[in-house]
Amino acid sequence: MIELGHLAAFLSLAMALAQGIYGLMGQRRVAGWAALVAFGLMLVSFLTLILAFVRSDFSVALVAQHSHTLKPMLYKISGAWGNHEGSMALWCLVTLGFGAAGALWMKTGRDKLEARTLGMQGLLAVGAMGYLLFASSPFLRLDPAPFQGAGLNPLLQDPALSFHPPMLYLGYVGYSFVFALAAAGMMESRIDAVWAREARRWSLAAFVPLTIGIALGSYWAYYELGWGGWWFWDPVENASLMPWLIGAALLHSVIVTEKREGFAAWTALLAVLAFLFSIMGAFLVRSGVLTSVHAFAVDPERGAILLFGLVLYGGFALILFALRAYKLSGGKPWVLLSREGALMANNIVLIVATLTVLLGTLFPLMAEAAGKTISVGEPYFRLTFTPMLAVLLAILPVVQAWAWGKADLTNWMKWAAGGIALVLVFMALGVGIWSISLGAAFGLALGVWLVFGALYELSRRAVTVKRVFKMPPRVWGMTLAHVGLGLFVIGAVVETTGRYETTVALAEGGTGNAAGWTLTLDEVRAIEGPNWYADRAVLTAVKGGTKAVLAPMKRYYPAAQMPTTETAIHKTGTGDLYMALGEQRIVDGEPRWVFRVYFNPLIDLVYFGVILMAIGGGFCLWPRKRKKTA
Amino acid sequence: MRARTRRLYTFGIAALLLAAAAALAFFALRENANLFYTPEILAEKGTPVHGKEVKVGGWVEPGSLTYSEDGATMIFTVIDNSPNTITVSYTGIAPDLFREGQGVVATGTFQTDGSFTARQILAKHDENYQPRELKPLEAAG
Numbered sequence: 001m002i003e004l005g006h007l008a009a010f011l012s013l014a015m016a017l018a019q020g021i022y023g024l025m026g027q028r029r030v031a032g033w034a035a036l037v038a039f040g041l042m043l044v045s046f047l048t049l050i051l052a053f054v055r056s057d058f059s060v061a062l063v064a065q066h067s068h069t070l071k072p073m074l075y076k077i078s079g080a081w082g083n084h085e086g087s088m089a090l091w092c093l094v095t096l097g098f099g100a101a102g103a104l105w106m107k108t109g110r111d112k113l114e115a116r117t118l119g120m121q122g123l124l125a126v127g128a129m130g131y132l133l134f135a136s137s138p139f140l141r142l143d144p145a146p147f148q149g150a151g152l153n154p155l156l157q158d159p160a161l162s163f164h165p166p167m168l169y170l171g172y173v174g175y176s177f178v179f180a181l182a183a184a185g186m187m188e189s190r191i192d193a194v195w196a197r198e199a200r201r202w203s204l205a206a207f208v209p210l211t212i213g214i215a216l217g218s219y220w221a222y223y224e225l226g227w228g229g230w231w232f233w234d235p236v237e238n239a240s241l242m243p244w245l246i247g248a249a250l251l252h253s254v255i256v257t258e259k260r261e262g263f264a265a266w267t268a269l270l271a272v273l274a275f276l277f278s279i280m281g282a283f284l285v286r287s288g289v290l291t292s293v294h295a296f297a298v299d300p301e302r303g304a305i306l307l308f309g310l311v312l313y314g315g316f317a318l319i320l321f322a323l324r325a326y327k328l329s330g331g332k333p334w335v336l337l338s339r340e341g342a343l344m345a346n347n348i349v350l351i352v353a354t355l356t357v358l359l360g361t362l363f364p365l366m367a368e369a370a371g372k373t374i375s376v377g378e379p380y381f382r383l384t385f386t387p388m389l390a391v392l393l394a395i396l397p398v399v400q401a402w403a404w405g406k407a408d409l410t411n412w413m414k415w416a417a418g419g420i421a422l423v424l425v426f427m428a429l430g431v432g433i434w435s436i437s438l439g440a441a442f443g444l445a446l447g448v449w450l451v452f453g454a455l456y457e458l459s460r461r462a463v464t465v466k467r468v469f470k471m472p473p474r475v476w477g478m479t480l481a482h483v484g485l486g487l488f489v490i491g492a493v494v495e496t497t498g499r500y501e502t503t504v505a506l507a508e509g510g511t512g513n514a515a516g517w518t519l520t521l522d523e524v525r526a527i528e529g530p531n532w533y534a535d536r537a538v539l540t541a542v543k544g545g546t547k548a549v550l551a552p553m554k555r556y557y558p559a560a561q562m563p564t565t566e567t568a569i570h571k572t573g574t575g576d577l578y579m580a581l582g583e584q585r586i587v588d589g590e591p592r593w594v595f596r597v598y599f600n601p602l603i604d605l606v607y608f609g610v611i612l613m614a615i616g617g618g619f620c621l622w623p624r625k626r627k628k629t630a
Numbered sequence: 631m632r633a634r635t636r637r638l639y640t641f642g643i644a645a646l647l648l649a650a651a652a653a654l655a656f657f658a659l660r661e662n663a664n665l666f667y668t669p670e671i672l673a674e675k676g677t678p679v680h681g682k683e684v685k686v687g688g689w690v691e692p693g694s695l696t697y698s699e700d701g702a703t704m705i706f707t708v709i710d711n712s713p714n715t716i717t718v719s720y721t722g723i724a725p726d727l728f729r730e731g732q733g734v735v736a737t738g739t740f741q742t743d744g745s746f747t748a749r750q751i752l753a754k755h756d757e758n759y760q761p762r763e764l765k766p767l768e769a770a771g
Binding site for chain 2: 226330333334335336344345348349352353355356359360363367373374375376377379380383384387388391502503504505562563564565580581582583585587588592594595596
């Protein structure tokens with residue numbers, strides 16, 4: 001069976017090459033068909049790989065290394081991409097998938113542009129497929145076949161993490177199509193409104209899954225690692241945040257290109273950078289140059305090939321940019337205080353924020369090259385990234401009402417007064433009543449300011465209540481995304497500044513106090529799952545009249561010889577009571593179990609805000625109803 | 631507004647913001663980049679300022695692990711190939727692969743009495759993964 005997949009992958013590579021050549025020659029129809037066939041073949045190939053995992057066919061080397069007969073079905077399937085070779089196959093599939101989607105759904109009416117885009121996408125696919133087939137083939141056989149597989153890393157055996165890589169890849173690789181569009185546009189020296197409308201749709205098609213992918217990864221880290229937090233400024237997390245930030249900048253700059261034909265060169269550059277940062281993300285994760293809690297399937301040699309690809313694509317695109325940028329249109333005239341100026345400010349801040357993240361992520365590497373061992377943690381990012389974000393959020397509600405070309409500034413005193421009043425009220429409340437830090441109060445004010453600003457902008461555009469629901473999908477999308485951002489900020493500020501954590505060591509039947517809850521350890525029992533066994537503690541938590549039962553676990557996976565932490569979370573209206581079970585300790589001759597207890601206030605708002613941003617992006621993708629002509 | 635003036639302003643704002651970010655980053659890196667200490671390096675360089683976050687690493691001395699009275703805090707000694715040692719206390723769950731005699735890296739601050747209070751500890755995982763800071767130690771030992 002797997003040989004069929006191997007063959008299909010080779011044929012797919014050939015078709016991708018045809019797609020590349022015919023595309024660059026300007027043959028839209030032929031390139032389109034080649035893209036569809038290449039995708040179909042790769043899909044067959046990928047399905048045979050999944051089938052090998054489902055059937056636990058240990059004569060396939062990859063299955064033997066990463067699967068196990070006792071593994072639940074979901075993890076047998078997700079195991080197909082839970083390793084280096086399989087994830088590269090997924091990367092190829094998605095690259096070809098975007099080519100096929102482009103062949104079907106690009107609507108620019110310009111054959112040459114579309115053909116070259118498909119051609120570029122084909123060449124990107126050829127690179128990925130060549131790497132897959134010649135440097136990290138998932139289709140190799142083992143002889144003799146072992147009776148049992150080595151199992152998937154237990155940390156990856158988790159529902160959220162099963163869908164995290166596909167989502168993330170849809171985002172990363174989605175930017176390959178935007179990259180292809182930018183390259184094609186630059187070849188024609190024509191980055192105009194028609195190009196921008198197309199580029200905006202594909203940027204959204206990448207941005208939405210990338211957002212969901214990051215949220216899934218963060219949620220997994222929250223409940224699986226047992227450290228109580230949702231973002232650790234870990235290199236691998238940063239690697240996904242950077243393309244997201246560039247992608248967010250791109251989404252805003254492409255609007256100027258679409259509506260005013262401005263920022264053409266800048267938008268093209270961002271489109272290129274979004275994909276380059278995506279490849280860099282893959283490189284940082286795969287190469288193992290950075291130590292990380294999330295780095296799986298690490299292989300330095302393959303990292304070098306990825307780096308080569310990064311330099312090759314990056315070099316090509318940047319040279320093309322250097323040759324063509326000056327020819328691109330300058331757009332309609334505008335002054336600094338205008339919507340163009342506001343979106344330019346948005347872009348500058350997002351790019352500078354990306355650079356601070358990049359510096360913090362790569363600094364340990366540079367220090368290591370200089371012979372020093374240094375690590376950069378959360379305090380660095382809190383000091384550099386957060387102020388950048390604060391600047392962006394503070395100006396957003398004010399400037400989003402500004403008009404194209406030149407803003408009407410008659411109301412600026414009202415906005416300034418309103419903003420300052422809001423901040424002062426929150427600071428007074430924060431210090432006087434909530435007893436939180438001034439920074440936290442300011443952060444809360446920012447979040448509220450954003451939500452208010454987004455809703456105000458919706459009402460300003462709609463004018464009357466009746467028309468609110470008739471606003472075009474992209475206005476709704478913008479509103480939802482900005483409200484989501486505001487709610488995220490509120491959740492993030494409350495969670496990071498108000499998180500309570502403590503450690504208790506309890507004997508069976510003993511009680512302790514944490515976060516205002518009284519905890520009683522009822523029992524600790526050994527239990528068994530399909531491919532693990534575990535110590536499972538049962539605790540009763542009581543606070544006032546509410547009572548909850550929590551059962552954190554410590555699992556051991558014999559196939560991988562690895563323990564994992566299964567946290568117990570009790571959701572209350574205001575946050576999560578969160579417990580992780582630790583080891584057994586002998587204290588004064590008495591055995592006790594140690595627990596890490598957290599109360600994470602408003603943590604759900606963090607995820608709700610991010611998901612709302614993704615939904616907002618989805619709304620923007622929704623086509624506007626065509627006006628019927630009588 | 632002429633395009634040239636506008637460009638001047640745009641680049642001016644960008645440069646200003648970039649400079650601010652660079653200054654912040656410089657300050658943050660100087661303050662918050664964690665330096666790494668083994669018992670040997672500690673003896674050489676002296677104890678860092680109280681309150682500054684650093685990392686210490688080495689092996690957990692066999693037989694040195696004890697607990698505080700309430701059982702929540704673990705106290706152990708970190709050793710390397712030098713005669714010097716560091717006493718580390720940590721309130722929390724030990725990492726899954728924390729063992730006496732194994733490698734460990736702790737992030738935290740030195741107290742005035744010379745002991746180390748850890749905020750986070752990482753243990754050597756397996757043959758494939760170990761804290762980056764311990765690699766030179768391993769090679770020497």
